[in-house]
Amino acid sequence: MSLLAVAGSAHGEGANIPTATAALRRLGVVTHLDYRGTPYENLEQVRGALSYIGLDTLRDMTPLANKRPYVSLAEAGFRFSFVIRRETVDELPKVVAELEDFARRHPHSIVAIEGLNEIKYWPASYRGDKSFAGASAAQCELYALVNKPASNLSNLPVLALTLGGASQRDHDVLGDLSDCADVGNAHIYFGAKPPASSWGWARELSKRTTARKAPLAVTETGYSTIGTDKGVPEDVQARYLLFLVSRALREDVPLTFIYQLVDDRNKPDWSYHLGLYRHDWTPKPAAHAFHHFTQLLRGDAKRPQTGKRAALPASYVLGGDAAGVESLALLRDDGSLALLLWREVDLWDPATRKPISPRPRRVTLTIDAPAARIGDSITGEVSALHTVKSGVGNDVLTIDLVDRPLIVLID
Structure with a gap:
């Protein structure tokens, strides 16, 4: 043998062995705390669900007028990677100033700031320009604002924008944003196939956006449990997700966010069934799997x-x-x-x-x-x-x- x-x-x-706690803080989950008429309105359920799965890092849009959910979770020890909203892309100085204030009031609650989300699907009008060039200009303004010498955000990584459903040509049109981002950014979905089916080539494609920067985050990834050819059964979702996050930990991916915490709408579309919890907040097998996975890795400091x-x-x-x-x-x-x-x-x-x-x-x-x-x-x-x-x-x-x-x- x-x-x-x-x-x-x-x-x-x-x-020299990495701690499980530090490793698991590189994993997170996407939330939509300001989505009205969705399960996210129940903040106590959100808090309980997050505590159960053992992940404390969230990816969400920058807060608007109703900051209560974000403040409440920050005060409870949860951390955010904030994504710039397309609705506020023309107000970046104001947005960054509000993030600076949030960081002052809640130290260590922001782990990263991310450019625009999936601009191919959701074009943003930056100074009247909805093209990739406009989005690139917005990314560079964001980077400059965050890295002002006086900013309390300057020690945080700025993640590149994402394209969404992008081809190599899309990346070529967008160009290299290495001067306007610290970390590259990828969204990777696998349909009904295992992680190895797309993980490698999708990450390599996304690296074209920040060709001169080595780190690459994966800020959206996951599996739908809709009962069509675009999804997998709930028990398969649980296992594939554990393979996926194990791979991300092994490869030192700086941030990996599972999309998403809960099925936010009860509609027959694959994108609404990616949650770790069902629409009524009952846990899918994936929620239980993350609970066991994180507990087993962390152990008990009081043991x-x-x-x-x-x-x-x-x-x-x-x-x-x-x-x-x-x-x-x-x-x-x-x-x-x-x-x-x-x-x-x-x-x-x-x-x-x-x-x-x-x-x-x-x-x-x-x-x-x-x-x-x-x-x-x-x-x-x-x-x-x-x-x-x-x-x-x-x-x-x-x-x-x-x-x-x-x-x-x-x-």
């Missing part, structure tokens, strides 16, 4: 520890049937180690509209740890992993990967 298929390093006692914690394992090796298996080591709040393991697979056939049952993959994990547990990201169940000694003295764990990420917990 080869142990050379996949190897990873946990770097000693955790000094009692007996005696001095042993040094974390310096490295691990995946073997067995490990082709295509990905891994990521994160430090939990209680000081223990979480090792996220997954293998992205097709779970739904869009042509036949029938589920696909993947073949289990048995992998081995060789690691210097006498005891370990394994957490199921879909159910939240945690069970013991039994180890056997390898020929070189390390412990070998056997794990079956099927249709979801698993989290190995090493105390």
